[in-house]
Amino acid sequence: MTTIEVTGHRQREAWADKVLPPVEEVRPGLWSVPVPMGANPLRYVLIYVLALPDGIALIDTGWPSEESWQALVDGIRATGHDITDVRHVSITHLHPDHFGLVPRLLEHVDPVLVMHRNDARHLRHRDDAEIERQIEESRIELEALGAPDVIDNGFRHIARLPSGRVMDVELDHDQPLDLPGWNVRALWTPGHTAGHLCFVDEHAGVIFTGDHLLPRISPNVSTNAFQSQNPLAEYLVSLAHTERLPDLEALPSHEYRFRGLADRVSNLLDHHEERLGEIATAVAENPQSTAWEITRSVTWSRPFEQLSEDLARMAMRETHAHLVVLEERGVLTPSQGTPVRWSVSGPTPPLEASSTPIPTTCDRS
Incomplete structure (x- = not known):
C-alpha cells in the first residue's frame, strides 16, 4: 500500500x-x-x-x-x-x-x-x-x-x-x-x-x-x-x-x-480489482444472487445493517457497477427477467483482500 x-x-x-x-x-x-x-x-x-x-x-x-x-x-x-x-x-x-x-x-x-x-x-x-x-x-x-x-x-x-x-x-x-x-x-x-x-x-x-x-x-x-x-x-x-x-x-x-x-x-485501481474479485467470489459461492443479496454478502468497513437507507441504496448500485464490469469481462452472466440474478460464466478472479481496505462513500466514517 x-x-x-x-x-x-x-x-x-x-x-x-x-x-x-x-x-x-x-x-x-x-x-x-x-x-x-x-x-x-x-x-x-x-x-x-x-x-x-x-x-x-x-x-x-x-x-x-x-x-x-x-x-x-x-x-x-x-x-x-x-x-x-x-x-x-x-x-x-x-x-x-x-x-x-x-x-x-x-x-x-x-x-x-x-x-x-x-x-x-x-x-x-x-x-x-x-x-x-x-x-x-x-x-x-x-x-x-x-x-x-x-x-x-x-x-x-x-x-x-x-x-x-x-x-x-x-x-x-x-x-x-x-x-x-x-x-x-x-x-x-x-x-x-x-x-x-x-x-x-x-x-x-x-x-x-x-x-x-x-x-x-x-x-x-x-x-x-x-x-x-x-x-x-x-x-x-x-x-x-x-x-x-x-x-x-x-x-x-x-x-x-x-x-x-x-x-x-x-x-x-488495486482497491477496485480486489473488490471485483470479492464480488465474483460471492457470486460463485451463491449462484443466482441478486445485486441486493450480493451487496449484503460482501464486506464493508462497518456492518451492512448499520448503513442508512440512502447508503444501502448507494452500496447496492455500486455493487451493480462492479457486476457490470464482471459481465463485460466474461466472468459473470445476468439472468433475464426481474429481479436479475447473477451466475459465474468464466474463471473467478483471484481474491486478494487488502489488509487496509479503502472506505467508500457508502461506508465512510
Whole structure:
C-alpha cells in the first residue's frame, strides 16, 4: 500500500475532530471554503474561490440549505470578497453538494455557468414530466436489482435551473475555462458521474479533483438513470489518465489536500480489482444472487445493517457497477427477467483482500 503526502494539515485535523476546517488561502488569490452538508457523513464540501480582475470565480457551490448558503456567503467574505462578486462558476458534477446552491446564487448575481455536457444535458429539459419519468425509471431499476420495497429511489434533491436559464458553457475534455490570471483547463473524468470534471492549472501546480480523487475514501461509482451503461469501466480509465499527470497538489471536494496522484490512483485501481474479485467470489459461492443479496454478502468497513437507507441504496448500485464490469469481462452472466440474478460464466478472479481496505462513500466514517 503506497501512501500520499497530506498537505492540508489543518483540514485533516478538522476532519479527525469532526469540525469544519478554516477558510485557507491555498495559493495567492486561491482559497478553499468549507460548506457544511447537514447530517451527511461527509460533513462538508470544499468550494474553491479564484480571484479575477473584476471579481471571483467559484469551483462548485455547495449543498442546497440555508446553513450551507450562509457558510458560502461568510466564507467568500473571509477572502475579502462578496457573494455579488461571483463572475464565473464551474461545476465539477451534477450532485447536490456541488451544484445545489446554484439556483440560490442566481438570485443575487448572474455569473457564467460551466459544466461538462454529459451532466449539463440533465438540466436542459428537466420539467415535472421528465422528473416523473426518471423516478419511474429508477423504480424499475431498483426492482431489477432486487431491492426491498423499503428502499426508495433517493430523488430528494432534484437539480434544476430557474426557468429560461441554461448552462452558458458545456465543456468538453481539455477545454480551457478562460479565467483571466489563471490557466485552468477541464479534465473529463467520468465515473462518479458521466460528466465529472477535474480542473487543472499546471502553472499554479494544482488539480481540483472534485470527487474523482479523494485522499482517504473511494467515490461512489454507481449505475443509475443519470449514468452511462458501465460507469465503473469509465472510472478505471479516468484513473489511468489521471495517473499520467505531473505531481500536482490535489485540491479535493472533501477531506483534505494532498500530493501523490500516481500513488493514490494506484491504490484505487488495486482497491477496485480486489473488490471485483470479492464480488465474483460471492457470486460463485451463491449462484443466482441478486445485486441486493450480493451487496449484503460482501464486506464493508462497518456492518451492512448499520448503513442508512440512502447508503444501502448507494452500496447496492455500486455493487451493480462492479457486476457490470464482471459481465463485460466474461466472468459473470445476468439472468433475464426481474429481479436479475447473477451466475459465474468464466474463471473467478483471484481474491486478494487488502489488509487496509479503502472506505467508500457508502461506508465512510
